[in-house]
Amino acid sequence: MRSLPSFPDLRAFLSWLEARGELARIAEPVSLRHEMTAVQLACLRRGGPALRFDRPQGARIPVVANLFGTRARVAAGLGLQPDEIAGFGEFLAALRSPAPVEGMRDAMSRWPMLRAALATRPRLLRHGPVQEEELPGLDSLPVQTPWPGDGGPLITWPVVLTRPQDSRTEDLTRYNLGVYRAQVLAPDRLILRWLAHRGGAAHHRSWARAGEPMPVAIALGADPALLLAAALPLPETVSELGFSGVLRGARSELVAAQTVPLMVPARAEVIVEGWVHPGETAPEGPFGDHTGYYNAVEPFPVMRVSRITCRSDPLYLSTVTGRPPDEPSVIGEVFNDLALPVIRAQIPEITDLWLPPAACSYRMAVVAIDKRYPGQARRVMMALWGMLPQFSYTKLVVVVDRDIDVRSWDDIAWAISTRMDPGRDVMLIDRTPMDYLDFASPVEGLAGKLGLDATTKIGAETAREWGRVMQLDPKHEARAEALLDAVLP
Template sequence: MRTLPPFPSLRSFLDHCAEAGELRLIPEPVAIRHQMSAVHRAVLGRGGPVLRFDAPVSKTGARLSMPVVTNLFGTTARVAAGLGVTLDEVGELGAFLAALRAPPPPEGLRDALSRWPMLKAALATRPKIGGKAPVQEVVLEGAAVDMGALPVQTLWPGDAGPLITWPVVLTRPAESAPDAVQTYNAGVYRAQVIGRDRLILRWLAHRGGAAHHRSWQRRGEKMPVAIVLGGSPGLLLSAALPLPETVSELSFSGVLSGTRPRLVAARTVPILVPSDAEIVLEGWVDPQETAPEGPFGDHTGYYNAVEPFPVMQITAITHRRDPLYLSTYTGRPPDEPAIIGEVFNRLALPTIRAQIPEIRDLWLPPAACSYRMAVVAIDKRYPGQARRVMMALWGMLPQFSYTKTIIVVDDDIDPANWDDIAWALATRMDPSRDVMILRDTPMDYLDFAAPEPGLAGKMGIDATNKLGPETRRDWGEVMAMAPADEAFATELLARHLPELIR
């Protein structure tokens, strides 16, 4: 389904952005403490281009030599491009990926041959191991390791210090071999810099990195970790996608990148790393050592609480001869995670519809942190169907278990239009009948509105037309103009008021 060229590295994607006029160089000095994130936020809010800051300045006023790239996925069009398609083709890619996850049996030889693109995509998940690695052109070990040489930003005034915001953290379970790529987890976990060779990794208990850490803890052994800074767009987006636990993000990145991932052995830890990355941090996470992480500005628009998380001891920094440092910020939407989530919403719809066929459309409002509220349009055919859809969504993916509110509407309502939603709520919903409240359900640990950490309620609102036993009154009939009259109005406007015709 890919219609754009392969992007095996961050640089190849930046070249694509530059050719499209979507890359701007900032030559004047910009401080990595607060100033850079303020510029990024202003540009993202205006739908602006990728930014490359060529003169980052440390908090001491020193000029840093490593350029900083931000706003990589600051528009939905660039997120789609990172997936290898145009924005209009995201739905088709979603259908292709849904079939890739659960392909129906072929109906004859012609149907089997037509699935060559699917086979090619599956082969793209098999990595190539070994060979020349640009990411290891420079290797710093021991006393040469210095996180202060990297332009790690301090993003918000209340932040505890420098924070790595686009790290792809690679881990593997204790029982696996270093070359068993299918067992790897790649997660985006923020990393706080607390020394020249020490980081705090914030991974929540349900995430893959935390599960791998527990497997090493049971053995009483430290865990090897590699942090990729500046990976390919396929790797970045794979690490952010809600993939099934049995699918390795590192392998799946080949499907999105359009080429087989190239991996090489890390220099100081038993783990494989992407050959074409910009920077890799290698090290070990102790089975017991923790440090207080935070506070930091979060995607909720608030600072999170200070809590203990595992510490990583860095044993090596490897990078290209002229590395680029990729960064972003998180905060109240809009931010890059919200924009990525908007595209992922379209990408996931075919998979959701494969399990819940009556769903016609679904919207996760970015302003609601991209996952805490969902509006679902369904083809309603029987009483109680809206509640069944709510329960099915809450139980379908771990991400939906953190959705606090689901509003179900009919398929004549645009779920991404607040005016349509308000009309459906005002005319098709009765609070005493159509609101379902659940207690003590799993919730995002970062949601401080929850009565207990990780445990809270959920609300489902049925804003659909009511059928049969759902109401004892005659239900209203939606008003609509006759199609012929609407066509006449359009033709008349085209002649006399063409500026009103879009």
């Protein structure tokens, strides 16, 4: 399925980007406190390249940022051209729920799927590049303090590896990989901010119940497939390590950590190893978040660092989270397209879906359906809210007909203003799960949901004759374009 080469590590991806003019090196010193954030966001808003800061002030390790600042680079991280994203989403949906094989010809046509499945099995190495050298402490890393109101330096692109207490080191399918922000407390202390519904938090609870410290490893500067797999909202039964092999088109390479019983990415730039002890927490934050607001200070688990290994001449990968547009919102747009075939497999009448980045990438959804019966829009709303945990945080769903472009605010506004009646077409639900970062919620973790049925009303939905949409003959429109092309510059 890949049309681009496999990138075994971050360096291979950066070399590929640089050869295409998609990597810019900044030789001037740049402060890790706030100034680097300004440069990253300015570059992203221009649709600019990935950045390498060669001289971060107060540090010797270069910083890589804005890696996935454009849709094209997110696609490239998956090994794809931008126009291949939708097709890859169909492939991933088929890989999750393959249709029955019908004959030898059909079986042979499934070879790419079989090869992808085989790529999910990691390869175990005795030695890895990430263990070539050792760093004395976290203060050796060029960790940013992104926003002026932040509580301290924040690691923003960590891939955190954990496993449950009843597992073994070699039980790789039970590992969880998540991108959880990590506040630096001291050269040997981190705060890990994982929320209660995330896999890392579930593993933490299993170790705490047993009264044992939990082993944790943090990969910094992993390969693009592993980074994106860790960020994807995958079902709990799907291994991020295995799924990264599908994205990469090659098996993940792992090596045993040196001080904790975990396998870690052999080609990452840096591995931070350590332990989280039961009941040990520290106040985390405040930090600027994707909502555009600072989080409140709250207690989260502390990780005691036991060792930091790295490659020779390591790179440090960083990003900035803030009000969209930011790098996570760009990644989220691509994930939207990848997820659509999976969503359509569950709710077939959906023809398109858009999660507007400006709405924090998940707080609002605009859904187009092939409407066939009364009440269908409400059924789709309820199905979305109940289908995936991620949609439980979507507080506004707008359902439109398939003739509406869900990515056009003009189309959305027209559908709402001409096909939706506030007294009939509004669904309001109270006290449902909500991201506790939503300060608009009247109760932390609980909030309402709003559904707007902006579809054409049919059958029992209306007693009136519905209006007909005005349209010109496509032949006349084509003729008009041809005439204007001939007379206008």
